[in-house]
Amino acid sequence: MKYTFGTSKIAAERLENISNFFNPLAIRIIKKFIDKPINSALDLGCGPGFTTNMLYNALNCGKVYGLDISDNFLRLASKRFKNCIFIKHDVTKTPFPVSSDVIYVRFLLSHLNNIINLVNRWIGELSNNGILFIDEVEDVKTVNVFFRKYLEINRGLVGSQGANLFVGSILAKSNYDASILCNECFTIPVANWEAATWFYPNTITIWEKEKYVCNKLTRTERKEISEKLLQIKELKEQKSEITWYMRRIVLKKID
Ligand SMILES: C[S@@+](CC[C@H](N)C(=O)[O-])C[C@H]1O[C@@H](n2cnc3c(N)ncnc32)[C@H](O)[C@@H]1O
Numbered sequence: 001m002k003y004t005f006g007t008s009k010i011a012a013e014r015l016e017n018i019s020n021f022f023n024p025l026a027i028r029i030i031k032k033f034i035d036k037p038i039n040s041a042l043d044l045g046c047g048p049g050f051t052t053n054m055l056y057n058a059l060n061c062g063k064v065y066g067l068d069i070s071d072n073f074l075r076l077a078s079k080r081f082k083n084c085i086f087i088k089h090d091v092t093k094t095p096f097p098v099s100s101d102v103i104y105v106r107f108l109l110s111h112l113n114n115i116i117n118l119v120n121r122w123i124g125e126l127s128n129n130g131i132l133f134i135d136e137v138e139d140v141k142t143v144n145v146f147f148r149k150y151l152e153i154n155r156g157l158v159g160s161q162g163a164n165l166f167v168g169s170i171l172a173k174s175n176y177d178a179s180i181l182c183n184e185c186f187t188i189p190v191a192n193w194e195a196a197t198w199f200y201p202n203t204i205t206i207w208e209k210e211k212y213v214c215n216k217l218t219r220t221e222r223k224e225i226s227e228k229l230l231q232i233k234e235l236k237e238q239k240s241e242i243t244w245y246m247r248r249i250v251l252k253k254i255d
Contacts, residue, residue, distance in 0.1 A: 003111055004158050006206050007070040012048040014201040018107075019050035021194060025246075026051070026106065026135060030058040033131055033181060033250055034102060039063060042100035043084075044091045044122070045108030049077025052084045055104050065098050067091055094121045101127050106135040110158065110167045116174045119251075123178045126253040132178070134249040138168025138185050142242040144192065146228040150199050153213055160212045168247030182250035189240040196232035203229060 005011055038061050043052040046066025056064040066081075067089040068074055077086045087097055092112060103122055109115045123132055142148050158165040172183055203226035207213045213222070 001112060001163065002161060003070065004154075004161060004163075004206065005202055007072045008205060009076075010201045010205050012073065012076050014198060015047045016050055017194075017197050019054065021190070022106070022135070023050065023054040025188075026054055026104070026133070027058040029182075029248060029250070030055070030102075030104070030133060033133075034059060037061070038101040039127075040065065040098065040100045041102040041104065042067065042096065042098065042125075044103060044105045045111075046073070046077060046086065048073045049081040049084060049086065051104060051106055052077065052086070053081045055102070056081075056083055059102065061102075063098075065100070067096065091122075092118060094125055096125050099125065099127055101130045103130070103132045105133065107137070109134065109136050109171065110165050111163050113162050115167060115170065116176075119171075119174075120177050123176065123251060123253050128253060128255050130253045131181070132249075132251045132253075134171060134247075134251075136167050136171060136247050137165065137244065138172070138247040139166050139245040140242065141245070142195075144241040146225055146232075147192075147195060147199070147242050149225055150203070150229065153207075153216055154202065156216065157206075157210055157212045168245065171247050171249055176249075176251050178251035178253055180249070181252050182248055185245055185247050188244040188246060190242050190244060191240050192232050192237035192242065193235070195242045196229045196237070200226065200229040200233050 040063035041055050041059050041061055043055050043066045046052045046068045052066035064084045066086045069090050074086045155165045
């Protein structure tokens with residue numbers, strides 16, 4: 001399946017901004033569940049490497065691998081994070097090229113299908129007692145009309161490509177071939193300027209090309225949303241009219 005939000009330099013900068021916000025939250029949970037040294041760790045759908053580097057910092061482990069299908073993201077990741085190893089691999093295909101004690105996945109299952117089968121196959125790739133961390137979006141609620149319009153379009157766009165942007169509730173209700181160490185939804189209020197920083201780049205890149213978006217919104221409507229998001233971002237609007245509901249699942253492979 002195609003990755004909806006593109007792999008350009010702008011897309012990589014967008015993922016860096018998102019990581020600056022979400023990585024500290026991920027480090028905290030990884031440290032909570034991993035309290036002894038591990039040999040190797042794997043970041044699936046690593047993009048430009050910000051989650052892989054986060055994993056390296058959280059685990060203090062010498063062998064940290066990032067897998068992705070995008071040549072451009074892998075090139076950017078290898079150039080920037082020399083401490084990690086990046087490999088081109090479609091993560092819907094098992095076995096993986098490397099084995100690991102820990103697997104981390106964020107904002108990836110929302111772009112794939114047949115996800116529970118996939119998660120169970122990923123568990124099979126872990127070493128005994130290995131741990132799989134999943135951080136995915138369950139919902140994003142907002143009272144801001146421009147944020148709401150943006151999200152409605154992106155949700156529809158991802159859906160039109162056969163995936164589900166808000167995949168969290170499916171993950172929450174499913175059965176896994178593993179023990180469940182954690183299955184919780186946590187809420188994160190986000191400042192308007194920060195949300196606009198994550199949203200705006202898509203409106204000047206993929207929104208201009210995607211047929212789905214162009215059929216749903218006129219050029220004027222697209223421009224209006226895009227300009228409003230840019231304004232919120234540039235004015236550094238501190239108020240928060242938007243909340244992320246993040247589903248976190250932590251699974252331990254049973255011997
Ligand atoms: C939203 S980005 C998330 C990047 C990173 N995990 C983060 O949270 O910053 C999704 C990434 O998954 C990658 N991806 C999508 N489908 C994939 C597949 N089948 N195999 C490997 N990578 C894939 C995309 O290329 C993209 O880099």
